[in-house]
Amino acid sequence: MTNTVSPLDKSAQIAVIGAGTMGAGIAQVAAAYGHPVILFDMNPEAIERGINHIKSGLERQVSRGKMTQEALDALLANISPATEIEALADSKLVIEAIIEDLGIKRGLLANLEATCATDAILATNTSSISVTALGAEMSNPERLVGMHFFNPAPVMKLVEIVSGLATSQAVADQTHATATAWGKQAVYTKSTPGFIVNRVARPFYAESLRIFEEGGADLATLDQVIKGAGNFRMGPFELMDLIGHDVNYAVTCSVFDAYYQDPRFLPSLTQKALVECGRLGRKSGHGFYDYAEGAEKPAAAITTGGNAPAQVQVVGDQGVANALVERMEAKGLNVEKQASDTESYIKVGAARLCLTDGRFATEVAATGNPDTALFDLALDYNAATALAVSFADQCSEAAKQDVIGLFNALDINLSVIDDIPGLVVMRTVAMLANEASDAVNQGVCTAADADVAMRGGVNYPQGPLAWADAIGVAHVFNTLSNLQQCYGEDRYRPSALLRRKFFAGATFHG
Incomplete structure (x- = not known):
């Protein structure tokens, strides 16, 4: 307008x-x-x-x-x-x-x-x-x-x-x-409840909370991946500690109740426990992290070593991850490209490496190559300082070492996390985009205003709908559909507008 x-x-x-x-x-x-x-x-x-x-x-x-x-x-x-x-x-x-x-x-x-x-x-x-x-x-x-x-x-x-x-x-x-x-x-x-920002922002906290509760990764690792790959200014646990858990939890409960207990806004029992015991974050001296004088902040889990890559084979178009291939070339790695209209993966040593699409690595491996690893989304793979990777349960130790060696050769702080569908940044951004899409679909705001609001109100590095366009609407839609199937929950249902854009082959902008 x-x-x-x-x-x-x-x-x-x-x-x-x-x-x-x-x-x-x-x-x-x-x-x-x-x-x-x-x-x-x-x-x-x-x-x-x-x-x-x-x-x-x-x-x-x-x-x-x-x-x-x-x-x-x-x-x-x-x-x-x-x-x-x-x-x-x-x-x-x-x-x-x-x-x-x-x-x-x-x-x-x-x-x-x-x-x-x-x-x-x-x-x-x-x-x-x-x-x-x-x-x-x-x-x-x-x-x-x-x-x-x-x-x-x-x-x-x-x-x-x-x-x-x-x-x-x-x-x-x-x-x-x-x-x-x-x-x-x-x-x-x-x-409407939450207006734009307080509504659309809920998944930023909720998805990392869920990954943590499922044992996917520790707090410090999740915060580092969100910042180092997603380029967010603060990780979700750092930010919740800064806001105050009494405030953040109350907003989540308010939005959850206002939308008649829609599972997309389900509050976290972990955060509820922090509120109940008075661990409200920085203002109380303890939240997810301990802010007492001299307290040591836990370090993120970084996996080093691995096998130095002799050659990397890139099969098909990597989409938003093409920048990762550019980084490989800039680092002087031996990259061989093979055209394909039906497949998209990176082969390093024994491993087959794919961008996460909301499935378990174990599930992807079951369709073909047991030595499957999935890597997370980054805002800009050329500039990313951290990235999460998960391995299929079937994956051999040799293949794991090949993947670890590749990312260490790229000077990326690699965090190997448990086999969690959608990993960290991808599922967070997909859910942010889905919520923004739903707000647009319900006439709460325009797509342009949704993106302006999230950048200006909570300092997101990219508007969620512009980010969905950059990832590819089809990939975001498939990620959410796969998450919905993995968890069997309505929480991950794709927005009606996102579904429409997917089938039209359209984007949110342009």
Whole structure:
């Protein structure tokens, strides 16, 4: 959707309700653009803390030469404190960033309707409450829109513009244009559980949790593979520890319940146990990892050695893994290519090496070569620093050593994990793409906005649908279909839109 609506003028007064970290951050963003901003809180000490928090953050920028003292002074001069709701009467946009409680927010919105002009936009920064439900008791719910910032608001680029059933398109468009003018990446979304980011992100945690629970690999290894092959900034266990397991588990349970216990969103018993025993992550000093002073973080399992490859035979087109072949050639390996329209594999020594497609290596081996190994997805095989591999139960020790030797010759930190279908990065990305596809299919957002949201909201290295196009929609579809067959669960069912794209031979973009 192309938004041609103009943003609110810089002279328009913006009000932010709630002077906590999020509210103060939003106030800073609006003031930096040049708006006169009122920071409202019933507690004057909270306002003082909020403004001091803004000031201290900006002073660090000044000390690093990223901001002038004059710009700092001008920004702070744009922010005025208020403890009386009447001070918000002339605001053109009011953004509430208070406690996540439906009743309290509804009460506030009723006061704002009675106080502000009828053309003022009322926005909520809620991350979990339905915008439709918030507007249900309003006289004019069409003026209510979600404006979901991500923490910290001055740093994170994404803002989800959330429309409830009654939200006016004109209100959504002007809010979108205003957020864009503030330097944010604004995306449209319907008010459905989790909006875009908190819904689509669930598999990032869920798949690694499941692999860990099945004994596929340890925490440190899974984190390293996700970062080193998938190029994610943090591994799932590191990130859950940072977010806090009480928060992350609560969001998962909320989405699970909101979608009537859809198995795609099934919470983890492992994470539940951490919450129950108070191991909440960094903030409690212990989560998946121990953060006590002097505690040693476990190292990822790296497999070294192996047989130096005398020759590598590449049969057929390797698709997204063609870059792995390029890396072999760049390293000076003897690579022989053989055309094939029906097969795709890499032969090294006794081993037959294939990109995972959601099956067990043992299952693939049963169809032909017992010396089968599967390798994981990487965002860019030329740059990957880590990769996971699994071996079929039938695989000989000699073939294993041939595979290990190949990846060590490529200077890749190789982690041999148990024979888990889909391995780590492939099944995670396939599930992220599947969830994004389902959101698009249900009219929650566009494919473009789904990708922008996941890159801007949680710093994914690639939008999941663009990533699915790069892997190949057919490979993603087959991976999910095979995972569904392996586990016998609806959790891995391919999205209807993904299935349609597969049979049409189409992509999500272009």
